[in-house]
Amino acid sequence: MSKRHPVVAVTGSSGAGTSTVKRAFEHIFQREGIIPAVVEGDSFHRFERGPMKEQMAQAQAAGINFSHFGPEANLFDKLAEQFQAYGETGGGQKRYYLHSVEEAAEHNARLGTKLEPGQFTPWEPIPAETDLLFYEGLHGGVVGEGYDVASLVDLLIGVVPIANLEWIQKISRDNAERGYSAETIVDTILRRMPDYINHICPQFSRTDINFQRVPTVDTSNPFICRNIPTPDESFVIIHFRKGAREKWGIDFSYLLRMINNSFMSSPTSIVVNGGKMGFAMELILTPIIHRLIEEKNRLA
Numbered sequence: 001m002s003k004r005h006p007v008v009a010v011t012g013s014s015g016a017g018t019s020t021v022k023r024a025f026e027h028i029f030q031r032e033g034i035i036p037a038v039v040e041g042d043s044f045h046r047f048e049r050g051p052m053k054e055q056m057a058q059a060q061a062a063g064i065n066f067s068h069f070g071p072e073a074n075l076f077d078k079l080a081e082q083f084q085a086y087g088e089t090g091g092g093q094k095r096y097y098l099h100s101v102e103e104a105a106e107h108n109a110r111l112g113t114k115l116e117p118g119q120f121t122p123w124e125p126i127p128a129e130t131d132l133l134f135y136e137g138l139h140g141g142v143v144g145e146g147y148d149v150a151s152l153v154d155l156l157i158g159v160v161p162i163a164n165l166e167w168i169q170k171i172s173r174d175n176a177e178r179g180y181s182a183e184t185i186v187d188t189i190l191r192r193m194p195d196y197i198n199h200i201c202p203q204f205s206r207t208d209i210n211f212q213r214v215p216t217v218d219t220s221n222p223f224i225c226r227n228i229p230t231p232d233e234s235f236v237i238i239h240f241r242k243g244a245r246e247k248w249g250i251d252f253s254y255l256l257r258m259i260n261n262s263f264m265s266s267p268t269s270i271v272v273n274g275g276k277m278g279f280a281m282e283l284i285l286t287p288i289i290h291r292l293i294e295e296k297n298r299l300a
Contacts, residue, residue: 009140012159041137049118234274
């Protein structure tokens with residue numbers, strides 16, 4: 001952790017909705033004139049798309065658990081090195097994983113390369129003179145043998161919908177955007193489950209703040225549900241880790257006054273209507289980012 005070069009990480013599993021939090025941060029950065037060094041979690045996968053499919057087929061044939069959630073498919077030591085390098089120097093190396101034809105075209109034009117979707121761009125230096133590092137991905141708080149990413153993060157945010165809602169969102173997204181069948185997506189969910197339990201879930205005990213979306217409509221069977229509950233058909237439980245309230249000066253009375261129909265469900269949790277999630281995020285996170293930048297500027 002470094003007050004001179006802060007690291008902010010948003011962590012959550014595939015389909016969890018981390019992009020919602022990412023947009024909230026983007027609004028804060030734009031409004032406050034903050035320049036982030038953006039690092040994508042997918043860029044720390046170990047394999048490109050083709051080799052990953054080969055590794056997965058080999059593991060399946062051998063009866064070995066293997067998924068994007070686990071250490072065998074990721075460069076957790078490299079991620080820890082990146083966070084440490086940025087915290088110490090404000091620099092480091094980054095790359096991009098190309099998800100689509102559009103992303104490949106964008107980076108090929110920028111780099112003069114001929115890369116295809118499913119490949120990585122070359123490693124390149126993080127731009128100079130950024131205000132903080134912003135990570136969004138699967139493993140912002142991962143800890144294991146030889147790596148402790150969570151200890152290198154100044155502000156760690158978790159995005160944790162209940163499991164049924166997470167699965168509904170993933171099935172809907174992967175079907176609509178990637179053309180996968182429901183059966184294929186369910187197979188992926190089942191294959192990832194051991195790594196989800198061992199490497200994703202434990203992160204949410206290390207986060208400073210968790211945003212957990214809970215639907216108020218029936219999601220009993222997520223594998224046949226085709227409609228994602230709308231924000232207004234949900235509540236969001238915002239939980240602050242022990243000590244985080246004092247660390248960041250969280251004023252629950254102020255939040256309750258500012259967010260209509262919100263209420264406390266425990267001494268460390270506030271519940272808001274799902275439609276207020278973005279507003280609540282910006283209300284909570286803006287002063288925290290201010291504090292990080294103020295401490296950085298004092299040490300400059």
